[in-house]
Amino acid sequence: MDWWKGVIGRSWIYPTLIICTNGFFSTMRPSEPFLIPYLTGPDKNLTIEEVTNQIFPVWTYSYLALLVPVFLITDYVRYKPVLLLQGISFIITWLLLLFAHGVAAMQVVEFFYGMVTATEVAYYAYIYSVVSTEHYQRVTSYCRSITLAAATVAAVLGQLLVSLADVSYFHLNAITLASVSLAFLCSFLLPMPQKSMFFHRKGVSETLPGPDKVVATVDLSCQEDQGSAPAGRGPTPEPQADHAKPQNHMLRVLVQLGKDLRDCYSSRKLLYWSLWWALATAGFNQIVNYIQVLWDFKAPSHSSAVYNGAVEAIATFLGSATSMAVGYVKVNWDLSGELALGIFSAMDAGTLFLMHFTDNIWACYAGYLAFKACYMLLITIATFQIAVNLSMERYALMFGFNNFVALVIQTIITVVVVDSRGLGLDISTQNFQHWYTSIKGGY
Numbered sequence: 415m416d417w418w419k420g421v422i423g424r425s426w427i428y429p430t431l432i433i434c435t436n437g438f439f440s441t442m443r444p445s446e447p448f449l450i451p452y453l454t455g456p457d458k459n460l461t462i463e464e465v466t467n468q469i470f471p472v473w474t475y476s477y478l479a480l481l482v483p484v485f486l487i488t489d490y491v492r493y494k495p496v497l498l499l500q501g502i503s504f505i506i507t508w509l510l511l512l513f514a515h516g517v518a519a520m521q522v523v524e525f526f527y528g529m530v531t532a533t534e535v536a537y538y539a540y541i542y543s544v545v546s547t548e549h550y551q552r553v554t555s556y557c558r559s560i561t562l563a564a565a566t567v568a569a570v571l572g573q574l575l576v577s578l579a580d581v582s583y584f585h586l587n588a589i590t591l592a593s594v595s596l597a598f599l600c601s602f603l604l605p606m607p608q609k610s611m612f613f614h615r616k617g618v619s620e621t622l623p624g625p626d627k628v629v630a631t632v633d634l635s636c637q638e639d640q641g642s643a644p645a646g647r648g649p650t651p652e653p654q655a656d657h658a659k660p661q662n663h664m665l666r667v668l669v670q671l672g673k674d675l676r677d678c679y680s681s682r683k684l685l686y687w688s689l690w691w692a693l694a695t696a697g698f699n700q701i702v703n704y705i706q707v708l709w710d711f712k713a714p715s716h717s718s719a720v721y722n723g724a725v726e727a728i729a730t731f732l733g734s735a736t737s738m739a740v741g742y743v744k745v746n747w748d749l750s751g752e753l754a755l756g757i758f759s760a761m762d763a764g765t766l767f768l769m770h771f772t773d774n775i776w777a778c779y780a781g782y783l784a785f786k787a788c789y790m791l792l793i794t795i796a797t798f799q800i801a802v803n804l805s806m807e808r809y810a811l812m813f814g815f816n817n818f819v820a821l822v823i824q825t826i827i828t829v830v831v832v833d834s835r836g837l838g839l840d841i842s843t844q845n846f847q848h849w850y851t852s853i854k855g856g857y
């Protein structure tokens with residue numbers, strides 16, 4: 415037994431296997447492509463206006479409110495507790511989807527789903543805290559590939575069950591509940607990390623390469639847990655001071671994070687790519703959130719065959735293929751990156767323009783496939799351009815802040831355009847507004 419615990423403690427394979435299993439089951443949600451038909455059908459009997467203008471906006475607001483505190487808490491408590499919180503939020507979300515009724519109950523569903531998305535940072539950050547740096551590339555590939563595979567399997571499974579086996583949307587949600595419950599159980603098997611990216615570092619100081627190779631010496635030391643210290647070891651003065659004033663250490667880390675952000679955005683190149691990232695991601699998230707509403711508007715689910723699962727499966731495959739293609743195309747992105755940004759952003763905007771004016775559901779499906787493929791291509795290029803001169807700490811911080819800015823933009827769009835307390839526009843007009851946001855991101 416002691417031998418097995420030693421293997422678990424030292425090996426990178428065990429935590430990678432468990433976190434990938436967790437990622438597979440938490441992403442394997444066959445009911446998601448059919449959420450709108452489920453909510454507006456006989457199971458929940460909600461109107462499309464209630465779903466669009468009163469229920470869905472709650473997700474955006476809760477995600478924005480939770481993102482920053484969850485980001486900091488995730489690092490401070492060392493990831494695993496937040497993964498457990500995500501599992502609980504998943505289970506509550508689908509229990510309410512199955513058994514609760516009414517607008518207020520579905521708004522609570524959106525709040526807990528906002529908690530789910532805010533805690534996703536723990537999934538991608540956890541593995542770096544329990545494996546050594548030589549395994550980073552491999553485990554990153556595994557973790558991201560397994561979620562793409564799970565999303566594809568879920569979409570295909572959902573479509574096959576609906577089209578061939580005539581399975582109800584209620585039972586699809588029951589399958590999703592079982593899947594996310596398995597993901598929650600997997601979280602208990604994860605070993606607890608002894609370090610984290612910002613608050614629980616192993617070293618006392620570290621040199622971080624900034625943008626354009628600017629170097630800054632950062633004091634991000636933190637005393638390790640008392641339980642992990644060998645008996646009889648006398649405390650050194652500096653860790654003792656940190657233990658006496660943990661709030662000063664937290665303040666010191668937060669101040670350093672602010673300085674790192676200032677240094678990152680002092681690079682004009684990183685600033686421009688980050689601005690595109692925020693605008694494009696805000697538009698992309700809005701399209702993904704409301705695309706099922708648009709499909710139901712073009713071809714009502716109560717009178718037409720629904721192929722949402724098949725379309726999502728193909729879109730996921732095309733997105734992963736275009737992302738992978740970036741790694742094999744021999745292009746000097748420093749010279750051609752902005753040109754590609756303009757061209758493919760215009761293509762993205764064109765697909766939204768098409769979806770706004772067409773009445774053909776198949777043309778709408780095709781527009782969505784092209785839109786998602788172009789976005790995945792560009793976000794991969796942007797990721798590389800931003801990350802090329804950043805350390806892992808600044809990489810996580812800058813992408814987290816870019817996503818926060820994107821969420822702020824998305825929230826403003828939701829308040830003004832979508833929410834019933836704002837303009838409360840119909841879904842086709844909203845799509846035209848998202849087209850404008852996307853094309854502004856490209857230029």
